[in-house]
Amino acid sequence: MTEAKFLVVALCVIGVVAGFNFVVDPLQIFHPARFYRPVYPSEERMHNAGLIRSQTFDTVLMGDSIALHVRSSEVDEHLGTHSVKLVMSGAASREQNFVLEVALTRHPTRVLWEMNDSTFVDSPEIDALPYFPADLYRKNLKGMAGYLFNLETGREAAWSILRSWKPLRRLSYALMRAGYLKYDNNDLNELNTFDPALVASSYNAKRSLAAYKYYSIPGNRQRLSAGYSYDALVRNFERDAFQFIQGHSDTNFTIYFAPFSMVQYAAMRDFGTPDMLSTFYRFNAYALQRLAQLPNVTVFDFRDDSEISHNLDNFADAIHHSPAIGVLLLSRIANGENRVEKADPARSIERLKRQIDAYTLPQ
Amino acid sequence: MIGSLLIRAKLSPAARFAALTAGVAGDLLVLGYFKYAGFLAANLNALVSTQLTVNILLPVGISFYTFTQIAFLVDAHRGEVARYQLPYYALFVTYFPHLIAGPILHHKDVIPQFEQERSKRPDPHLVRCGLIIFSIGLFKKTCIADAIQPFVALGFGPTPPSFDQAWIGALAYTFQLYFDFSGYSDMAIGISLMFGIFLPLNFNSPYKAKNIIDFWRRWHMTLSQFLRDYLYIPLGGNRRGIVLRYVNLMVTMALGGLWHGAAWTFIAWGVLHGAYLCVNHAWNRYGPSIPPKLAGPANIAAFALTFLSVAVAWVFFRADSITSAIAIVSRMARPDLFVYGDRERLAAAYVIIFGLIAFLAPNTQQLLGYDHASRKVGISFADNVTSSRLFYAAACLLAFGILGIQKHSEFIYFRF
Numbered sequence: 001m002t003e004a005k006f007l008v009v010a011l012c013v014i015g016v017v018a019g020f021n022f023v024v025d026p027l028q029i030f031h032p033a034r035f036y037r038p039v040y041p042s043e044e045r046m047h048n049a050g051l052i053r054s055q056t057f058d059t060v061l062m063g064d065s066i067a068l069h070v071r072s073s074e075v076d077e078h079l080g081t082h083s084v085k086l087v088m089s090g091a092a093s094r095e096q097n098f099v100l101e102v103a104l105t106r107h108p109t110r111v112l113w114e115m116n117d118s119t120f121v122d123s124p125e126i127d128a129l130p131y132f133p134a135d136l137y138r139k140n141l142k143g144m145a146g147y148l149f150n151l152e153t154g155r156e157a158a159w160s161i162l163r164s165w166k167p168l169r170r171l172s173y174a175l176m177r178a179g180y181l182k183y184d185n186n187d188l189n190e191l192n193t194f195d196p197a198l199v200a201s202s203y204n205a206k207r208s209l210a211a212y213k214y215y216s217i218p219g220n221r222q223r224l225s226a227g228y229s230y231d232a233l234v235r236n237f238e239r240d241a242f243q244f245i246q247g248h249s250d251t252n253f254t255i256y257f258a259p260f261s262m263v264q265y266a267a268m269r270d271f272g273t274p275d276m277l278s279t280f281y282r283f284n285a286y287a288l289q290r291l292a293q294l295p296n297v298t299v300f301d302f303r304d305d306s307e308i309s310h311n312l313d314n315f316a317d318a319i320h321h322s323p324a325i326g327v328l329l330l331s332r333i334a335n336g337e338n339r340v341e342k343a344d345p346a347r348s349i350e351r352l353k354r355q356i357d358a359y360t361l362p363q
Numbered sequence: 364m365i366g367s368l369l370i371r372a373k374l375s376p377a378a379r380f381a382a383l384t385a386g387v388a389g390d391l392l393v394l395g396y397f398k399y400a401g402f403l404a405a406n407l408n409a410l411v412s413t414q415l416t417v418n419i420l421l422p423v424g425i426s427f428y429t430f431t432q433i434a435f436l437v438d439a440h441r442g443e444v445a446r447y448q449l450p451y452y453a454l455f456v457t458y459f460p461h462l463i464a465g466p467i468l469h470h471k472d473v474i475p476q477f478e479q480e481r482s483k484r485p486d487p488h489l490v491r492c493g494l495i496i497f498s499i500g501l502f503k504k505t506c507i508a509d510a511i512q513p514f515v516a517l518g519f520g521p522t523p524p525s526f527d528q529a530w531i532g533a534l535a536y537t538f539q540l541y542f543d544f545s546g547y548s549d550m551a552i553g554i555s556l557m558f559g560i561f562l563p564l565n566f567n568s569p570y571k572a573k574n575i576i577d578f579w580r581r582w583h584m585t586l587s588q589f590l591r592d593y594l595y596i597p598l599g600g601n602r603r604g605i606v607l608r609y610v611n612l613m614v615t616m617a618l619g620g621l622w623h624g625a626a627w628t629f630i631a632w633g634v635l636h637g638a639y640l641c642v643n644h645a646w647n648r649y650g651p652s653i654p655p656k657l658a659g660p661a662n663i664a665a666f667a668l669t670f671l672s673v674a675v676a677w678v679f680f681r682a683d684s685i686t687s688a689i690a691i692v693s694r695m696a697r698p699d700l701f702v703y704g705d706r707e708r709l710a711a712a713y714v715i716i717f718g719l720i721a722f723l724a725p726n727t728q729q730l731l732g733y734d735h736a737s738r739k740v741g742i743s744f745a746d747n748v749t750s751s752r753l754f755y756a757a758a759c760l761l762a763f764g765i766l767g768i769q770k771h772s773e774f775i776y777f778r779f
Contacts, residue, residue: 002487006494006758013762151506151766178709179513 018148024157028054044088057084063114065089078330093240094123120236203322205312215267256300264318285346292345299340301348369439383440402625424463460554466565467585482559492741493556495757500549501764508543514710529694575639613637632679
């Protein structure tokens with residue numbers, strides 16, 4: 001059977017590539033890197049699938065872009081943990097919930113979770129997100145086939161080995177910079193952190209105020225309040241946070257609400273829909289009250305910390321604080337500052353409301 | 364129904380013409396509704412500030428099977444269509460290998476093959492050759508076209524490119540489109556061959572062309588033939604003087620551009636090629652003859668000029684708007700704006716490698732000895748295909764083609 005011979009040859013080649021991908025396993029899905037120094041892709045949704053399986057940790061750092069620049073070493077230094085960072089830029093609550101669910105199968109004792117209302121605005125089902133490699137986390141047949149029977153995996157696997165040979169190292173860096181190789185970080189602690197040389201030019205009042213100006217343009221106003229409904233926020237919060245935490249009573253959750261610049265609230269006040277701010281207050285009061293009911297949760301709220309939020313030099317835009325503030329928050333969490341009292345959980349929101357009412361933008 | 368009427372009924376010439384008009388208009392109305400209604404509404408909105416919104420999903424491959432049926436009706440009107448049985452006609456229109464991105468089939472070529480007894484039984488030799496052609500096509504698509512695709516964004520990104528980025532983007536797209544579309548055509552031809560049906564060739568190393576007329580004999584050949592037979596010649600072709608010949612060329616190519624999509628960029632691309640063809644014909648007629656001594660350098664110059672003209676025209680084909688196309692082309696003429704970073708160097712290497720394949724490598728039909736006219740293929744290894752290196756190489760290409768399949772990878776011509 002000539003046709004069979006043809007297909008057997010093709011299948012053999014496919015098998016060799018898949019076998020090579022399995023042995024090298026550049027994402028460390030099946031086993032930690034054995035005979036080469038591991039390299040990680042900067043795409044969080046990809047590398048998290050491997051980190052969950054390849055790293056040893058007792059604490060998970062979760063959140064969205066607000067917490068992206070935090071280093072695991074900084075968490076460990078302040079909180080005395082051995083953490084893994086699974087933060088994902090732009091992650092909706094469903095994505096965070098999904099990744100945490102897989103990470104908790106490794107039985108960490110603590111989750112440090114950066115939370116904010118925007119993650120609960122629009123949170124579609126995980127399989128409806130075309131960019132999320134959910135099957136890689138599930139480690140099912142589809143996910144494993146997509147990973148192993150893949151030339152891209154093979155290319156990254158080959159270069160993971162080739163770059164340990166000195167003469168090819170420089171070329172591999174050039175190929176990384178050129179975007180040919182997606183696995184381009186070999187220091188896990190520095191993954192998606194911010195270059196200190198760029199801090200001054202990236203975090204300043206000028207940029208924060210530019211965000212306000214952006215939302216002042218009529219065509220951009222819709223972006224500010226699109227999908228911002230109380231019912232959706234509560235529904236997603238209940239499903240992705242409250243019920244999830246309730247279902248993992250043996251894990252301690254340290255949840256913190258990071259500070260936004262006052263520019264964000266001023267924009268919500270001045271350019272959002274008429275009920276946007278009231279929805280914000282109502283939802284956050286609700287969320288803080290619900291979290292206070294859970295015995296395995298400790299909440300920190302930094303949003304009413306006017307020292308941080310009123311100093312616009314701390315921000316790159318309306319919401320993203322600087323790496324230095326990120327470290328400050330960790331030290332405050334370690335010291336128990338800005339902790340939400342279970343007896344009066346919504347007090348921080350009431351304080352924030354008074355600040356927003358009184359706030360005027362610097363000229 | 365109208366085809367049947369034109370073939371079977373004894374109608375007066377006026378009635379036959381009315382039937383043809385109704386049939387073609389019906390085909391064009393359906394195509395116009397699905398493909399051009401949004402475009403018309405957008406232009407109307409721009410002209411008279413109406414608030415028309417049209418959101419219609421485009422059926423995949425509608426342009427291809429509409430043309431197939433128009434050709435059938437026109438030939439039926441000309442009395443050039445045999446009395447095909449309805450199942451064969453239905454199979455001809457819906458024949459799946461070509462359905463979504465061509466080649467554009469002609470009833471005279473394909474329906475007689477359906478009717479032949481030998482095409483109703485699998486032929487092992489044709490199955491093997493089909494597998495090999497399919498494998499080459501899949502490899503072209505997933506390992507070449509998709510590999511170069513990320514570099515197209517260098518020229519066609521949201522910010523104006525530099526000189527080198529504009530050229531790299533334009534050339535990357537030039538090769539991506541060729542390997543993508545010819546890859547699909549190879550896959551369609553390969554699958555069809557496994558069923559014993561020879562589909563017409565759609566590409567014949569187009570970037571090896573030495574002039575634009577030659578390019579159109581090598582690029583999307585079935586569309587060129589259709590436009591020639593059913594648009595250019597009915598418009599008068601070259602029979603009504605030189606001026607009208609050029610006018611007909613421009614009209615044909617502009618409509619050929621519009622066939623690709625409802626956007627001014629496609630029309631501009633068509634008009635540009637129309638202009639190229641007019642210049643080419645004028646050069647053939649009025650230009651100096653090249654002395655034999657200079658034939659070599661002249662051929663190289665002709666090849667380079669043709670390729671660069673085609674690449675510049677692709678900028679209009681790919682750009683989001685005429686304005687951005689002009690911006691990119693103008694950057695292609697600004698050598699003072701030069702970046703040449705790591706990404707540009709890598710992209711340039713890709714462009715050169717894939718360019719060498721397009722310019723120097725034999726094409727699929729040359730490798731396989733695919734002769735559509737005489738319905739022959741793979742004669743050189745018909746007796747013992749397993750002794751052929753091509754056989755094992757194609758099996759490897761199939762493997763790499765499958766391994767290269769990405770989650771989000773569609774054929775460019777699916778949308779036309």
